[in-house]
Amino acid sequence: xxxxxxxxxxxxxxxxxxxxxxxxxxxxxxxxxxxxxxxxxxxxxxxxxxxxxxxxxxxxxxxxxxx
Numbered sequence: 124x125x126x127x128x129x130x131x132x133x134x135x136x137x138x139x140x141x142x143x144x145x146x147x148x149x150x151x152x153x154x155x156x157x158x159x160x161x162x163x164x165x166x167x168x169x170x171x172x173x174x175x176x177x178x179x180x181x182x183x184x185x186x187x188x189x190x
Contacts, residue, residue: 128164129149129173130188131160132158132186137184139180139181142180142185145172150176173187
């Protein structure tokens, strides 16, 4: 179990695809372009990219929370 978890709010997502551009191991998109979190409890090595994706998300649909 990792020390953090990742959430994506599909209702808040505007399908900019910024998250998958910077963290493709963690984020993808459904057929409508809305965020899909591939790994909700990723390894520590992905924390920096998860946090960066959350910072640059224009709709603030990505959250990195304590595990």
